[in-house]
Amino acid sequence: xxxxxxxxxxxxxxxxxxxxxxxxxxVWVPPVRPQLRCNMHNVLSNSYYYGSFSSMDAGVLMLxxxxxxxxxxxxxxxxxxxxxxxxxxVDAGAGLVRRFALSQSCDFNxxxxxxxxxxxxxxxxxDHTIGLPDVLLSPWVLERDKxxxxxxxxxxxxxxxxxxxxxxxxxxxxxxxxEPINTGGYLTNxxxxxxxxxxxxxxxxSDENVxxxxxxxxxxxxxxxxxxxxxxxxxxxxxxxxxxxSGDTTYSQ
Numbered sequence: 001x002x003x004x005x006x007x008x009x010x011x012x013x014x015x016x017x018x019x020x021x022x023x024x025x026x027v028w029v030p031p032v033r034p035q036l037r038c039n040m041h042n043v044l045s046n047s048y049y050y051g052s053f054s055s056m057d058a059g060v061l062m063l064x065x066x067x068x069x070x071x072x073x074x075x076x077x078x079x080x081x082x083x084x085x086x087x088x089x090v091d092a093g094a095g096l097v098r099r100f101a102l103s104q105s106c107d108f109n110x111x112x113x114x115x116x117x118x119x120x121x122x123x124x125x126x127d128h129t130i131g132l133p134d135v136l137l138s139p140w141v142l143e144r145d146k147x148x149x150x151x152x153x154x155x156x157x158x159x160x161x162x163x164x165x166x167x168x169x170x171x172x173x174x175x176x177x178x179e180p181i182n183t184g185g186y187l188t189n190x191x192x193x194x195x196x197x198x199x200x201x202x203x204x205x206s207d208e209n210v211x212x213x214x215x216x217x218x219x220x221x222x223x224x225x226x227x228x229x230x231x232x233x234x235x236x237x238x239x240x241x242x243x244x245x246s247g248d249t250t251y252s253q
Contacts, residue, residue: 057084058232058241063099068127075099077128081243083209083232089119090228090245092131097138114144118205120212121152122247123225124159133163140185141174147187151204151212153224157190164188195224209233217249225249 059082064075076093080100089096101113116139122128136148150156164171164186174181195216196202205212211231219225230243 057234057236058082058243060243061103063096064093066093066127068125076131078131079245081210081230081245083230084235086209087115088210088212088230089116089135091122091128091247092119092135093127094130096131097134113139113142116148117144117146118149119151120205120228121150121156122217122227122245123153123219123222124155125222125248128248129159132159133167136160136163136188137167137170137186141181143182144185145182147184147189150188150190151193151214152190153226154192154194155224157192160188160190193224193226195226201229217247218252219248219250
């Protein structure tokens with residue numbers, strides 16, 4: 001009479017083998033999509049990146065184009081405007097830091113997480129801001145040593161304040177625990193934009209790379225929602241490139 005133990009072992013081996021060789025393996029061990037690893041030229045040229053690959057004088061990298069629907073093929077709404085190799089983040093949808101890190105892993109120009117230190121928020125819908133804790137903290141953990149500069153509508157200050165409060169224990173452990181890190185990278189400087197009553201462009205930010213102007217947009221019931229114009233002056237040619245980010249909006253006329 002056969003013992004039940006060998007039969008059980010054989011049965012288990014058969015189940016494991018079937019899982020490993022069958023299509024259902026995708027459920028257990030999701031395959032790494034080759035185009036999402038380091039064939040970044042194909043990924044970025046497939047409507048994700050607009051600009052020159054040899055230089056980041058002026059360009060746009062789409063980190064996510066999703067909606068509040070949990071579509072596994074779309075990350076949350078977020079993009080990066082490049083001006084003379086410096087990234088400027090617009091909106092903070094789900095997964096943006098890892099999308100940014102993916103480009104870093106493929107040696108895409110200047111894609112360093114520590115460089116994510118200037119961000120613009122179009123409006124405070126959750127799908128556009130749910131990645132904000134990630135932007136506040138992850139680059140700091142990876143040695144960003146400058147405060148995050150945040151620009152956006154009224155209410156952004158409160159949102160940032162309470163996110164920092166929610167993570168206060170984590171922040172204290174990282175500052176004072178066994179592996180202390182710098183004391184500046186978790187801080188934020190929030191600049192809330194006062195909307196122009198006539199809807200005119202208003203300058204909200206400027207540095208040696210870019211001048212950013214905000215304009216009010218119509219987005220559902222939101223009282224404060226903005227688009228942005230990035231005016232980028234090429235350091236070599238002196239020519240200006242204007243990149244307009246509308247944010248969520250509708251027809252104006």
